[in-house]
Amino acid sequence: TCEAEAARAAMGGSASLLPRETLGEYQELTFLSKQEILLAYKRFSELLPKEERENACSARVPKSQILTLPELRANPFQHRICRVFSTSDDRDDSMSFEDFLDMLSVFSDSATSDIKSHYAFRIFDFDDDGTLDRKDLEKLVNCLTGQGEESRLSNTEMEQLIRNILEESDIDKDGTINLAEFQHIVSRSPDFARYGGLQW
Amino acid sequence: SSASLRILANMPSRTIGRSRGAIISQYYNRTARLRRRSSRPPLQQLCHTARPSLRQYDLETDPARATLEDKRSLLVKELLSLSPSQRSHMLLNVPLSLAEKRTLRQELSGQRGPLRQHAQCRAPSSLCGWSKDYIILVSLGYGSAQQLSGALVQAPAPVLSPGSLSLQGCRGLWYRLLSLLPAAKPWHYALKQIGGRFGSSVLSYFLFLKTLLMFNIISFLILLVFVVALQAAYPPASTSPQSFTGLELLTGAGYFTHSLLYYGYYSNVTLNDPCASSPNDSASPLTAPPLPYNMPLAYVFSVGVSFLVTCVLLVYSMSCSFRESYRVGSSAGDLAVKVFCAWDFKVIQRRSVKLQCENICTQLKELLADQQSRSRSLSLCQRLGHSAVLLLAWALSLSTVLGCVLAVHYFSEHMHAVTWGSSERQQEAILLVLPFMVSLLNMLMPHLYNLLATWEKQDSPVAQVYVAICRNLILKMVVLGLLCYQWLSRRVVCSTEECWETCVGQDLYRFVVMDFIFTLLDTLFGELVWRLILEKKLKRKQKPEFDIAQNVLELIYGQTLTWLGVLFAPLLPAVQTLKLLLLFYIKKTSLMQNCQSPSKPWQASHMRTVFITLLCFPSFLGAAVFLSYTIWSVRPSETCGPFQGLENIYKSGKTWVQVLEKSNPNITWFAWVHQHLVENTFLLFFVSGVLLAVIYFNIQVVRGQQRIICLLKEQIANEGEDKIFLIQKLHSVYEQRER
Numbered sequence: 001t002c003e004a005e006a007a008r009a010a011m012g013g014s015a016s017l018l019p020r021e022t023l024g025e026y027q028e029l030t031f032l033s034k035q036e037i038l039l040a041y042k043r044f045s046e047l048l049p050k051e052e053r054e055n056a057c058s059a060r061v062p063k064s065q066i067l068t069l070p071e072l073r074a075n076p077f078q079h080r081i082c083r084v085f086s087t088s089d090d091r092d093d094s095m096s097f098e099d100f101l102d103m104l105s106v107f108s109d110s111a112t113s114d115i116k117s118h119y120a121f122r123i124f125d126f127d128d129d130g131t132l133d134r135k136d137l138e139k140l141v142n143c144l145t146g147q148g149e150e151s152r153l154s155n156t157e158m159e160q161l162i163r164n165i166l167e168e169s170d171i172d173k174d175g176t177i178n179l180a181e182f183q184h185i186v187s188r189s190p191d192f193a194r195y196g197g198l199q200w
Numbered sequence: 201s202s203a204s205l206r207i208l209a210n211m212p213s214r215t216i217g218r219s220r221g222a223i224i225s226q227y228y229n230r231t232a233r234l235r236r237r238s239s240r241p242p243l244q245q246l247c248h249t250a251r252p253s254l255r256q257y258d259l260e261t262d263p264a265r266a267t268l269e270d271k272r273s274l275l276v277k278e279l280l281s282l283s284p285s286q287r288s289h290m291l292l293n294v295p296l297s298l299a300e301k302r303t304l305r306q307e308l309s310g311q312r313g314p315l316r317q318h319a320q321c322r323a324p325s326s327l328c329g330w331s332k333d334y335i336i337l338v339s340l341g342y343g344s345a346q347q348l349s350g351a352l353v354q355a356p357a358p359v360l361s362p363g364s365l366s367l368q369g370c371r372g373l374w375y376r377l378l379s380l381l382p383a384a385k386p387w388h389y390a391l392k393q394i395g396g397r398f399g400s401s402v403l404s405y406f407l408f409l410k411t412l413l414m415f416n417i418i419s420f421l422i423l424l425v426f427v428v429a430l431q432a433a434y435p436p437a438s439t440s441p442q443s444f445t446g447l448e449l450l451t452g453a454g455y456f457t458h459s460l461l462y463y464g465y466y467s468n469v470t471l472n473d474p475c476a477s478s479p480n481d482s483a484s485p486l487t488a489p490p491l492p493y494n495m496p497l498a499y500v501f502s503v504g505v506s507f508l509v510t511c512v513l514l515v516y517s518m519s520c521s522f523r524e525s526y527r528v529g530s531s532a533g534d535l536a537v538k539v540f541c542a543w544d545f546k547v548i549q550r551r552s553v554k555l556q557c558e559n560i561c562t563q564l565k566e567l568l569a570d571q572q573s574r575s576r577s578l579s580l581c582q583r584l585g586h587s588a589v590l591l592l593a594w595a596l597s598l599s600t601v602l603g604c605v606l607a608v609h610y611f612s613e614h615m616h617a618v619t620w621g622s623s624e625r626q627q628e629a630i631l632l633v634l635p636f637m638v639s640l641l642n643m644l645m646p647h648l649y650n651l652l653a654t655w656e657k658q659d660s661p662v663a664q665v666y667v668a669i670c671r672n673l674i675l676k677m678v679v680l681g682l683l684c685y686q687w688l689s690r691r692v693v694c695s696t697e698e699c700w701e702t703c704v705g706q707d708l709y710r711f712v713v714m715d716f717i718f719t720l721l722d723t724l725f726g727e728l729v730w731r732l733i734l735e736k737k738l739k740r741k742q743k744p745e746f747d748i749a750q751n752v753l754e755l756i757y758g759q760t761l762t763w764l765g766v767l768f769a770p771l772l773p774a775v776q777t778l779k780l781l782l783l784f785y786i787k788k789t790s791l792m793q794n795c796q797s798p799s800k801p802w803q804a805s806h807m808r809t810v811f812i813t814l815l816c817f818p819s820f821l822g823a824a825v826f827l828s829y830t831i832w833s834v835r836p837s838e839t840c841g842p843f844q845g846l847e848n849i850y851k852s853g854k855t856w857v858q859v860l861e862k863s864n865p866n867i868t869w870f871a872w873v874h875q876h877l878v879e880n881t882f883l884l885f886f887v888s889g890v891l892l893a894v895i896y897f898n899i900q901v902v903r904g905q906q907r908i909i910c911l912l913k914e915q916i917a918n919e920g921e922d923k924i925f926l927i928q929k930l931h932s933v934y935e936q937r938e939r
Contacts, residue, residue: 028288029301074550076557077543087297098298105298107545118295120540130214137539144542145564146557153561157568161535164571168536171913172920178213182540189541 018057030105031115037101043069044100056097063093066100076143080123117186121179131176137162204934208927220296224271227294231278234286276307390788395546398746398797399556401807403546405748406784408811412759413780415513419506419766420773426502427770428460430493434471451628452709457702461709461771464702464840470494496842496852500831503767507824510763514816521809535567555797593656597649597671604641604675605682611637612686631707635714638679642757643718646672646750669749669810676757677818683711684764684826688834699840701768708765709772715758716779722754723786727794746795751787752811756819763823767830 018041026037045056047065063082072078082093085103095103105111106119125132126139138158145151153161169177169185177185186192208214215222279287287308291301387410395403444455458465471493542560547553612634619627649671653664687694687704694703730744762776832850836843843849861871877883 025302025305026298029291029298029305031292071548074548074553075545076553085297087299098302102298112293115293115295124540129209130216130219141539141564144539144557145561146554148554148557151558151561153564157565160568160571161539161564165536165539168534171916172923173917174920174924179216180213185536186540188534189537192541 022057026101030101031108031110031112032101032105036104036108040101040104041097044097058096060088060094060096061100063095066095076146077123080126083128084119084122113187113192114183116192117183118179120186120192121182124182131178132182133176134162134166137165137177204927204930207930220300221268221271223294223296224268224275227290228271228275228278231275231282231290234290235278235281272304272307276304276311279304279308280311387784394788394791396548397552398791398795399544399547399552401748402746402791402797404808404811405746405751406788408752408808409755409780409784409787411517411812412755412815413777413784415510415759416762416773416777416780418509418513420771420777422506422509423502423766423770423773426498427466427495430471430498431466431495432460434467436465436467447628450710450713451631452706452713453628453631456709457706461769462702462705463768463770463842464699466499466770466842467495468842468844494856497856499770499842500849500852503770503827506766506773507763507827511820511824514812514820518809518812518816521812535571538563538567552797559797589656593652597652598674600645600648601671601675601678604645605678608634608638608641608679608682609686632710632714635707635710638683638711639714639718641679642676642715642754643722645675646753665749666810669753669814672750672753673756673814673818676753676760677822680757680760680764680822688826688830699837701837701841705765705768705772708761709769709775712758712761712765712772712775712779715754715761716783719754719758719783720786723790727790731794743794743796745798746791748798748807753814756811756815759815760819760823763820764826767827 018038023034023037026032027034030037032040041056044061045053047061047068048056048059052059063086066082067073067078072081075081079093081103082095085099085106086093086095087099088094088096106115121132124136124140126136127133132140141153141158141161145153166175166177169181171181171184212222216226279290282290291305294301294304296304387406391403391406394406442455442457448454448456452461456462472491542563544556547556615630615634619630646668649668652671653668656664656667687707690700694700694707697703726747727744734740734742734744758776758779762772765772830849832848834848836846836849838845843852846852857871857874861868
């Protein structure tokens with residue numbers, strides 16, 4: 001329609017548009033508003049090289065590019081986030097636009113605590129075996145306390161910490177924390193939803 | 201052995217987190233349960249395990265054993281049987297990837313029948329749909345240009361989504377409007393900057409400031425529309441105004457005395473009264489009849505309504521944040537919670553991330569050390585010593601509070617004696633000394649309390665913070681209480697004035713302005729100068745910390761002053777609004793330049809509950825009590841203000857009811873209601889009784905739920921033992937087979 005042409009001309013350049021049915025679909029299926037989806041589209045296409053910006057909807061952005069986003073650049077969980085949200089078949093952690101939207105939706109402020117805790121569990125599950133065992137917990141604590149040598153916990157402290165965590169959260173006493181137990185623990189903290197929100 | 205490990209890896213409790221099929225079958229179970237229970241509301245909203253009970257287990261119909269496509273079609277069938285809103289809610293909350301959700305949605309819309317979809321497509325382009333996009337465009341333009349320049353946008357064509365029938369479309373429009381409102385918020389980018397660098401706890405201070413700003417703007421608008429604007433349109437017979445010197449901005453006296461700012465300016469007559477105009481008016485009969493406006497009534501009702509609205513908003517936000525932060529059955533031991541919920545994803549700058557890692561490490565180490573020391577029980581001697589130190593610290597802080605109160609009392613008497621023999625200008629300057637002294641005390645004493653707290657060494661660092669807040673608050677509230685007593689009894693302050701309400705209003709104005717000046721000085725010296733000293737003289741890398749508790753209490757103090765003064769100076773909320781606006785920018789600049797994020801453990805939402813509760817209970821309640829006492833029991837002055845000559849302010853309302861009764865005998869029920877419900881104390885007792893019963897009932901419900909939680913935990917532990925037993929059996933079976 002001529003209105004669409006005018007809008008395109010006003011925006012300038014060969015900016016490609018998001019089809020309006022998909023915009024509506026995305027808004028119904030994620031926790032993002034239309035405005036946020038459009039902003040996400042803009043940011044996603046900026047990560048692509050110029051030639052591929054036309055079909056940003058079907059392109060995949062390699063992991064190295066995703067990690068240049070300021071919100072993920074310094075995050076210690078950046079690799080896990082890319083792994084969890086990526087639906088790539090080659091397991092190279094590249095993200096399509098829908099994966100990107102998934103990530104924004106889960107981290108938005110309007111996402112439910114259920115969804116956030118589900119994905120947090122998957123992010124913290126470093127070996128992808130469906131539970132958090134001792135090794136996962138150790139890696140988690142090391143991520144939290146930073147990579148520097150001075151700010152790591154000593155071995156005894158780590159042992160004590162992991163023992164306490166398992167005592168408090170492992171209800172069926174099998175030595176690991178599964179999704180249900182994790183969600184139960186996290187529902188006790190009202191800060192989880194607040195801290196687990198990225199402002200884009 | 202590897203075979204048993206493979207079986208273990210496929211257990212439902214382990215696959216739910218990661219396999220699509222498991223998630224789909226879990227949500228199939230949830231929707232089935234939802235459908236069966238849709239006649240009565242579910243007792244628990246969350247249903248964590250999806251393990252079917254073994255008694256009802258049937259290998260043939262177990263959905264967990266079906267293939268992925270079968271599972272998907274089962275889920276689609278279940279979703280079709282739900283109502284559209286429930287269906288979209290379910291789809292939104294399924295933790296699957298977006299591609300999977302789109303497939304499900306397409307299957308759903310495909311199965312719902314092509315005819316229905318076609319009919320919806322042919323629905324006329326709803327105004328709601330078109331205006332939706334228009335509003336999006338407008339808000340896109342409204343949002344900050346730097347963020348959204350070049351945003352890709354659709355031409356404003358009507359949007360047809362399945363299910364956008366007119367009523368639902370309008371509701372959708374309302375939801376869209378609501379979702380757009382946050383994006384059009386002011387200070388959105390500034391708050392993002394602060395959160396990104398300092399984390400959620402410092403951000404909570406600025407959000408609290410925004411909340412206070414909203415309260416003040418609402419009060420100001422109510423008073424502006426109903427009182428101030430009308431009095432400005434009908435100014436009373438003016439006394440000769442004094443010339444404007446700059447000192448008025450500080451003292452509020454002089455030029456401002458006979459202005460809209462204070463109580464004394466407002467008239468006690470009905471404005472625009474038709475009876476007052478002469479009957480032989482030469483005005484043409486076509487002029488509209490003037491609307492009489494009873495100013496005293498408007499004054500007292502506007503103040504009452506603004507307090508009521510503030511009360512409702514406060515109680516609502518307090519209940520919201522309390523609901524967020526209170527959890528049933530949260531027992532002791534929160535190390536796991538701390539570890540899982542420690543990471544604040546809002547922090548994005550590299551330096552701040554590193555700082556956050558260090559903070560988390562320090563906190564964890566402190567908690568672990570605490571636990572170790574607690575497990576080693578203290579000897580009797582040490583415990584006695586510790587209690588003695590605590591008692592001494594509290595005695596010291598309470599005695600300093602008493603000392604401050606006495607100092608303020610004698611100082612104000614002394615000042616009053618001094619003003620007798622001095623010139624006009626000197627008198628006005630002397631008026632500033634008492635607010636100066638009170639603000640000075642409020643600024644210095646908290647530092648003393650911080651020193652006391654470090655000497656005291658509380659059990660946990662969180663308790664240390666709470667104790668410091670408590671002491672600070674006691675000081676401020678007791679000093680304010682003394683000042684209120686002085687204002688109402690008028691034995692020292694304002695005893696010579698004819699129009700004592702204006703005098704009290706001026707005093708409160710001075711306190712508000714002085715509080716602002718001292719906050720600026722505190723920011724300047726506490727943050728800027730301290731940082732320069734640390735960097736240049738002491739050569740330390742650390743910057744001063746942003747003291748959240750101290751700053752929040754300053755905000756609460758300023759807001760209490762405003763609420764106390766609304767009756768006497770109706771424009772005080774405007775002054776406070778201006779003050780808060782300036783404070784936001786000054787604090788933000790100082791924060792960015794001079795401070796680092798706090799190293800003490802702060803739980804942001806818990807703190808938010810505490811701040812709002814402190815704002816409600818000592819602050820707002822005290823102001824409401826002060827206001828009620830003034831309205832009900834204090835005699836207004838004879839010569840100025842809207843309530844001249846009346847016995848008390850409440851009488852104006854009573855006489856109005858009597859006048860109404862006389863003029864219109866049909867509304868005697870109103871007077872009856874007023875007499876029997878408002879003035880009779882029986883209603884109050886009845887309402888209190890009902891409230892107590894409700895509270896008792898809720899406490900019993902909570903206790904019952906805690907007991908159920910204990911029982912369920914035991915059950916789960918038993919199931920866990922069963923699982924371990926079966927796993928061991930499985931291991932032994934495979935080992936035997938291998939042999």
